[in-house]
Amino acid sequence: MASSVKQTSEFILDKVGGAENIVSLTHCATRLRFQLADQSKADQTALDNNPDVLGVVPQGSTGLQVVMGGAVANYYQELQKLTGGETKKAASGKKEYGGARGKYSWIDYGFEVLSDTFRPILWALLGASLIITMLVLADTFGWQDFRAEQQPPTYQFMHAMWNSVFYFLPIMVGATAARKLGANEWVGAAIPAALMTPQFIAMKELPETVVTQAANGADVYKVTVFGLPMVLNDYGGQVFPPLLAAIGLYWVEKLFKKIIPQSVHMVFVPFFSLLIMIPLTAFLLGPFGIYTGVGISNMLSAINNFSPLILAIVVPLLYPFLVPLGLHWPLNVIMIQNIATLGYDFIQGPMGAWNFACFGVVTGVLILSIKERNATMRQVSMGGMMAGLLGGISEPSLYGVLLRFRRSYLALLPGCAIGGFIIGLFDVKAKAFVFTSLLTFPAMEPMGGYLIGIAVAFFTSMALVIVMDYRTKEEKAEVLERLAAESAAVESESAQEDATTAAAPAAAGAAAAGGVATATKPVKTALEPGALTQITAPLEGKAVPLSEVPDPIFAGGKLGKGVAIVPSGTEVVAPADATVLTVQKSGHAVGLRLDSGVDLLVHVGIDTVQLNGEGYTVHVDKKQHVKAGEKLISFDPDFIESQGYNLITPVLVTNTPKFADVEGTAVDHADANSVVITTRAKDA
Incomplete structure (x- = not known):
């Protein structure tokens, strides 16, 4: 396996134009994300034809995504070894930008910042979501109360295991967002961390703190600091405040790097950055971020309250177009926000209809590939199906099948719509933030309604692929011709080996008898x-x-x-x-x-x-x-x-x-x- 990873990584490095052509390299759950000095030097056809590569997606004029599936981290680590971890970006000090810039490039970049902020945290989120699922199952069987403040010691510890990711999520987001923008990631992590320290939280108990009631009945804590009123919010699990703080940090660092001599940057740039950004976040950016998240959540909640059915149909129909562009990450932010404020989320259930319709498509492709003896698509579809059903990851399916064969959308969208409709009828809500896979259905309520919805989405799309195929008439014919030729070549090799094997005993027998050896097959x-x-x-x-x-x-x-x-x-x-x-x-x-x-x-x-x-x-x-x-x-x-x-x-x-x-x-x-x-x- 290690040898295969190394060989494939060497192949990828060669086909993207070598280490000298790589400006930067990152990865997400399934994709290697290259920024190239010259995109034309990349042999995209050769990459796409490699059986270990699930798909190749160019991004703008310099970006290239190479889809590798769930083992992407292994290839990333091997490429880091092959390149020595050095890229042109490392010396540039500029913020990364890997997307296609349109007329309003700042919008494109904004979505990419959100996307690349969460990608590095994906592994931790996936692991935590499965621990949550285990605890929700325990709640379902009556072994413990998932939302009880006091838990038995064993369950208390298990709650700490998943809560470590979600409670301290602002620190992780602060680090990854700062790194994406080009600021120091550790300073980016320190800013939200300051608002989660015991000292900050204990300010709610000070005699000077004033407690009032908000319109929704929640307690609002205010205290005077530096002669100014400060609202003491709970920042655990929040994502908008650290994002805003990272943006502010980028500009503050940029300013001080200009006015402070370079020889003392390491001392005074982080000093002034923390001195300015922690108070700015506590007084202004933090509360604004919380209110922004709550506002967006309230808007979607209002739509859901008006008609859960409408929201449940629209969400899965949007996802097939949002995910390829990385625009689905803002919705993940809202899901986490909903869990933190409402105690449930109403987006994840309908999102499951998209995921399982997607997994149904690749399962249909797998069935056709087995029937056609198409080894390449069998491998691609098997990888996509397993990553989806067990991990809730749709990228291998999306880049390995859906975006390569656009006709597959004709099978995908009906599954999304019908599955979303059923989930909307049951008004499914998520009790915790999870990735929608076969393993995480206990986090949905009502569980039965959710299972019916995703099953209908899955089997509808799978059946449509089997009946209509996932390729155009021309694409299917081309594949069948290639398979026929490959089959002929294999038969040819087999025939040649059989001829050699049959001729050898005859030749040996003739030689032993003192005669002339005569092959049983004609000479080639x-x-x-x-x-x-x-x-x-x-x-x-x-x-x-x-x-x-x-x-x-x-x-x-x-x-x-x-x-x-x-x-x-x-x-x-x-x-x-x-x-x-x-x-x-x-x-x-x-x-x-x-x-x-x-x-x-x-x-x-x-x-x-x-x-x-x-x-x-x-x-x-x-x-x-x-x-x-x-x-x-x-x-x-x-x-x-x-x-x-x-x-x-x-x-x-x-x-x-x-x-x-x-x-x-x-x-x-x-x-x-x-x-x-x-x-x-x-x-x-």
Whole structure:
């Protein structure tokens, strides 16, 4: 495993243009996030074709996201070793910016700050959410009261285990937000920490403190500090105050770095930053942040109170478009805010409909991939499904399937809408902040209504993928053609190994008898060093360069070099003695291993797999040995063209890499006597 991670990391480093092209590198739950000096140096196609890479997403003109799934941290650590942890950004001292700047770039950057502030904390939040789930289950079974102030010692300790993340979340947010903005992360952490110390909290008990009642009946504590009134808020679990403090810190640090000599920056910049920012946060930014969060929460709560059904449908329909842009993180802030102020949240339940519709899509893809023997998509969809169902993480599914095959949204959105509708009918609320996975459903209330909603979302989207597919007609045909060619290549290798194995005993027996060894299979003359082999046309028609095929896979020679034939006849015949390696049930393609050692694929028409065999008749079986000129396939060109398909027929040497050269020859009127392909074997 370690070796695989290292090899893949070296591959990624090479394909992004090397260490010298990396300005900065971070990672989130599933993605490596590169900022590149020159995005054009990154070979995105090569990265996307690597089986360990779930997807590649360019961001703006310099950013590149490489989706690796749940093991992303392993690849990040290996890349840090390979680059020595040094990037161009480290010396720049500038704040990071990895998104696409639009007309209002400050809005884009604002959302990115929110997104990148929470990504580094994601692991801690995920771990804590599962501990919460365990305690909610204990509450469900009556073993303890989840919200009781006094708990038995064991449960008291377990509550401390998850509360360590959520209570001290402002300190973590202060650090990550400051780092994102370009300020000192430890000073960013110290500012909210000052408002969570025992000394600050104890100010509520001072005789000078005035206690009044807010409109909602809550106690408001005020005390005079430096001759000014200060509201003593509870900052545990708050996120807006440390975000605002980090923004203020960035400007304060920037100011003092200009006016203080560089030789004493380390002493006086943090001194003045703390001296200014802690009071500013306590008097102004902290209360403003709390009131902002409460205000947004109240607005969404009002919509929810007006119609939980409307909110429950809108939220899951928005998420498929918010997550790719990183715009879902502000809603996570509101969820945490709701838990802190209301004691419950009304967004997480509907969000579960989006997540499980997403996981239903990739499960449908997994089923189709197993059926098609598509190893690449099977791996991608399996990873996405497991990360989703067990971790509540949607990025592997999103970047591995949904954004690569946009048709999949046709299966996703109905699942989101129907699942959200059912969750809205039950008015599902979350009792704690959790990531919506199969393991965290006990945090939802009513639990049964939530389970029905996510099950409907999951199975609706899964069924739609199986029925409608997740690819366009052209995308599916392209994949099936590639798989057929790969299958032919595998069969070719297997046939060659079988021939070698069968020949060895015969040769040994003949030698032992004092005779001449004779192989049971023909000698592979085409592969003998320097050998030239000529292949005649397997069907009548006009032979043209492969580049004229209106399909980039064939035209680009990705399945092998060769020639294309515009047929004038109606039959495909064996151009030489050969073994049938593969023949499609649909009759549109046949793979041969010529006795000379050339592997040949004859593909009658483009995208004709969609005809499901109509217009074709197959005359041979797999593994059958055929003679030159023997009929392999018959086809009806009039019917095929009447269905809108192009009959141009690629004739490919699928084991092209074994030869020094494979050259196609254009012939106006090719027949069984016309040489259309010439191969030259590699020199010894």
